[in-house]
Amino acid sequence: MESKSMVKWENLPFSYYFPASYTSTGMWQDFSCELGDNSSWGFMEMLGVQDSTPSIFDILQSSTPTHDQTSLASKPSEVVNQPTTPNSSAISSATNDEQIGKGVDHEEEDEQQKTQKQLKPKKKCEKRQREARFAFMTKSEVDHLEDGYRWRKYGQKSVKNSSFPRGYYRCTSAACNVKKRVERSMSDPSIVVTTYEGKHTHPSTVMSRQAASTGLPPPGPSFFDAASLVWQRPFIPHHSPFSTHLSYTNPTTPSVTEISRFRTTTSALLTDHSLLQDILVPSIVKKES
DNA sequence: CGGGTTTGACCGGCGC
DNA sequence: GCGCCGGTCAAACCCG
Numbered sequence: 293m294e295s296k297s298m299v300k301w302e303n304l305p306f307s308y309y310f311p312a313s314y315t316s317t318g319m320w321q322d323f324s325c326e327l328g329d330n331s332s333w334g335f336m337e338m339l340g341v342q343d344s345t346p347s348i349f350d351i352l353q354s355s356t357p358t359h360d361q362t363s364l365a366s367k368p369s370e371v372v373n374q375p376t377t378p379n380s381s382a383i384s385s386a387t388n389d390e391q392i393g394k395g396v397d398h399e400e401e402d403e404q405q406k407t408q409k410q411l412k413p414k415k416k417c418e419k420r421q422r423e424a425r426f427a428f429m430t431k432s433e434v435d436h437l438e439d440g441y442r443w444r445k446y447g448q449k450s451v452k453n454s455s456f457p458r459g460y461y462r463c464t465s466a467a468c469n470v471k472k473r474v475e476r477s478m479s480d481p482s483i484v485v486t487t488y489e490g491k492h493t494h495p496s497t498v499m500s501r502q503a504a505s506t507g508l509p510p511p512g513p514s515f516f517d518a519a520s521l522v523w524q525r526p527f528i529p530h531h532s533p534f535s536t537h538l539s540y541t542n543p544t545t546p547s548v549t550e551i552s553r554f555r556t557t558t559s560a561l562l563t564d565h566s567l568l569q570d571i572l573v574p575s576i577v578k579k580e581s
Numbered sequence: 582c583g584g585g586t587t588t589g590a591c592c593g594g595c596g597c
Numbered sequence: 598g599c600g601c602c603g604g605t606c607a608a609a610c611c612c613g
Binding site: 451452458 | 601602603604605606607
């Protein structure tokens with residue numbers, strides 16, 4: 293199975309486009325996504341999913357640009373209950389345990405409730421739904437990775453059985469309630485685990501400023517966001533060399549087996565934006581409207 | 582002075 | 598019911 297197109301994966305919190313040449317048998321574990329040309333700055337493979345799971349294309353094309361997280365997570369949730377395969381790396385499994393197994397029920401409490409928290413007791417019957425979360429595991433010496441958005445730290449906690457604290461961040465943009473947590477992996481301190489929750493309601497501030505002034509794509513990997521008509525930066529932490537593990541977590545299902553890996557392979561393309569301009573401008577854009 | 586960080590206190594969920 | 602623990606708040610602090 294092969295196709296060439298631009299696919300916007302709305303499930304990701306960063307409006308992630310795959311300028312892609314896909315080769316896949318339709319199963320997650322066989323999926324690979326070569327980005328750009330042969331030297332591709334990244335590929336992605338899905339691991340740990342059974343044959344009965346929907347194909348990546350089903351998931352990509354069924355996702356919708358909405359904040360309704362139940363619809364966002366509906367397809368992956370079918371995947372999530374499958375058992376992991378032995379191929380699943382220990383480190384990714386550890387991430388799943390760390391990120392999903394614990395209670396996070398009050399994470400999405402709206403701001404009004406938060407401000408009134410200490411004055412009024414919260415209604416018990418309102419069980420808040422969790423946002424879909426994405427955990428990136430990145431080998432980096434820097435804890436807080438540059439991702440094109442501005443964040444404000446609102447807390448830090450020490451985590452049980454870990455000598456490294458966990459930082460809590462919110463997107464500084466008004467009306468954008470995306471949060472992220474940053475911590476170091478217990479099993480490998482050189483790995484930074486960044487967990488995103490929610491979807492940004494605005495483009496990357498760093499990129500859009502430059503694009504607005506020049507009309508040209510900024511240096512580094514980028515894509516043209518047809519929705520906002522600006523150049524955007526795909527979410528790739530800009531530390532090289534590095535490898536990143538990406539796991540999708542479903543808010544309704546605490547056990548996660550859907551494990552994917554994302555790995556950048558070159559740093560050359562990070563500076564060759566003329567090449568990327570050729571590569572990443574979509575000729576076909578698959579997108580829900 | 583405004584915006585971001587630090588850090589101790591507080592809250593609620595959960596397991597025993 | 599109690600204690601543990603993760604997540605959040607908010608005052609104090611820092612910095613450009």
